[in-house]
Amino acid sequence: MPQQERSNETRAHILEAATDLFARHGYEATGVAEICAQAGVSKGAFYHHFPTKQAVFLELLDGWLAGLDAELEKARAGAANVPEALVSMAGVAGGILAAGRGQLPLFLEFWTQAAHDPEVWRATIEPYHRFRNYFSGLFQAGIREGSLRPVDPTLAAQVFLSLATGLVLQGLLDPEGADWLRVTREGVQAFLRAYARTGGESGHR
Amino acid sequence: MPQQERSNETRAHILEAATDLFARHGYEATGVAEICAQAGVSKGAFYHHFPTKQAVFLELLDGWLAGLDAELEKARAGAANVPEALVSMAGVAGGILAAGRGQLPLFLEFWTQAAHDPEVWRATIEPYHRFRNYFSGLFQAGIREGSLRPVDPTLAAQVFLSLATGLVLQGLLDPEGADWLRVTREGVQAFLRAYARTGGESGHR
Numbered sequence: 001m002p003q004q005e006r007s008n009e010t011r012a013h014i015l016e017a018a019t020d021l022f023a024r025h026g027y028e029a030t031g032v033a034e035i036c037a038q039a040g041v042s043k044g045a046f047y048h049h050f051p052t053k054q055a056v057f058l059e060l061l062d063g064w065l066a067g068l069d070a071e072l073e074k075a076r077a078g079a080a081n082v083p084e085a086l087v088s089m090a091g092v093a094g095g096i097l098a099a100g101r102g103q104l105p106l107f108l109e110f111w112t113q114a115a116h117d118p119e120v121w122r123a124t125i126e127p128y129h130r131f132r133n134y135f136s137g138l139f140q141a142g143i144r145e146g147s148l149r150p151v152d153p154t155l156a157a158q159v160f161l162s163l164a165t166g167l168v169l170q171g172l173l174d175p176e177g178a179d180w181l182r183v184t185r186e187g188v189q190a191f192l193r194a195y196a197r198t199g200g201e202s203g204h205r
Numbered sequence: 206m207p208q209q210e211r212s213n214e215t216r217a218h219i220l221e222a223a224t225d226l227f228a229r230h231g232y233e234a235t236g237v238a239e240i241c242a243q244a245g246v247s248k249g250a251f252y253h254h255f256p257t258k259q260a261v262f263l264e265l266l267d268g269w270l271a272g273l274d275a276e277l278e279k280a281r282a283g284a285a286n287v288p289e290a291l292v293s294m295a296g297v298a299g300g301i302l303a304a305g306r307g308q309l310p311l312f313l314e315f316w317t318q319a320a321h322d323p324e325v326w327r328a329t330i331e332p333y334h335r336f337r338n339y340f341s342g343l344f345q346a347g348i349r350e351g352s353l354r355p356v357d358p359t360l361a362a363q364v365f366l367s368l369a370t371g372l373v374l375q376g377l378l379d380p381e382g383a384d385w386l387r388v389t390r391e392g393v394q395a396f397l398r399a400y401a402r403t404g405g406e407s408g409h410r
Contacts, residue, residue, distance in 0.1 A: 108316050108320055109317045112313040115310035116310065155388065155391050159391055159392045159395050161371065162368050162372045162375060162388065163364070163367050163392075165374055166366065166370035166372070166374070170363075177330070183363040186360050186364055189399075190364050190395075190396065193399040193400075194398035195395065195398075
């Protein structure tokens with residue numbers, strides 16, 4: 001097998017082993033040695049790919065966020081306009097909650113450590129800023145196409161992200177506490193009643 | 206000094222010492238012995254008031270939530286109707302964020318531990334349910350007085366709490382990332398455009 005391919009495979013084994021061990025034993029209780037043992041790689045190979053255990057976690061987070069980006073793009077590409085895209089994105093929430101289910105203790109544990117490390121903290125905050133820019137751009141497009149009212153798109157994006165963050169957090173904290181997919185759909189409808197030009201309907205082309 | 210008064214004072218000293226030590230050294234790194242030393246009380250006195258260190262944390266959380274309840278009630282009592290109350294409550298967000306500033310690492314650390322203890326987890330989730338009931342009741346009153354549209358008040362409360370939770374979380378994670386008080390005001394206005402009968406205005410009595 002070519003060297004590049006073998007290297008990619010090693011990386012994938014490390015990420016897979018780390019995912020499993022973090023979920024089963026937590027972040028703090030999992031050491032690089034255990035990850036290496038389960039992945040069947042040497043410590044040398046591990047440190048060739050990742051400078052620290054933290055870097056492994058951040059890469060897992062990146063992968064999860066990249067999947068989310070792709071789902072949002074798909075929802076947008078398949079929609080006739082921005083309000084339709086938002087309604088379609090509400091359906092993505094189910095996948096986010098399913099993927100995150102049972103992972104909250106792990107995230108909390110990681111963030112607890114990240115809170116003491118400004119560099120890691122910045123890396124975990126950065127996706128928020130990226131999503132804010134994404135939605136700000138989306139709302140700008142909605143204003144341009146005439147489907148959204150001419151509001152401040154950044155402020156609207158901050159409101160939208162607050163709603164989305166709160167929904168995901170509550171869904172993870174308290175999965176049985178509500179029908180979170182229904183609440184998400186209602187949240188998007190409320191957002192559209194507040195920001196869409198025709199009161200949440202999208203057939204105005 | 207009467208015994209009851211001395212007992213209340215001991216309790217207050219313990220809570221004060223714990224607040225200071227948790228903030229300075231974190232939850233995990235603070236032991237009951239250190240709390241007792243700083244509070245100037247015996248371990249016997251400590252355990253007379255609190256079964257565990259966790260109980261101290263939960264009492265601090267309760268105190269913070271009771272302050273929040275009181276502020277919400279004050280906002281409601283001073284308002285002519287429910288939309289006005291919500292606008293006035295947006296102003297409370299500044300106080301919540303100020304009180305929580307710098308406390309996020311501590312909360313994360315506590316929740317990390319709580320995540321492994323179903324009983325403590327329930328105690329930390331319970332306030333969410335209480336707030337949901339509070340806002341559901343508030344929105345019911347708004348529907349009754351004719352200021353809000355006749356929606357499902359529980360669903361509206363879940364949307365409102367998602368928005369509020371997301372705002373507080375983002376404000377604590379990323380205090381410099383936005384003018385969170387402005388975003389909060391915009392969020393309440395958006396909520397009212399979506400749910401108020403007269404599009405967010407409140408002068409319809």
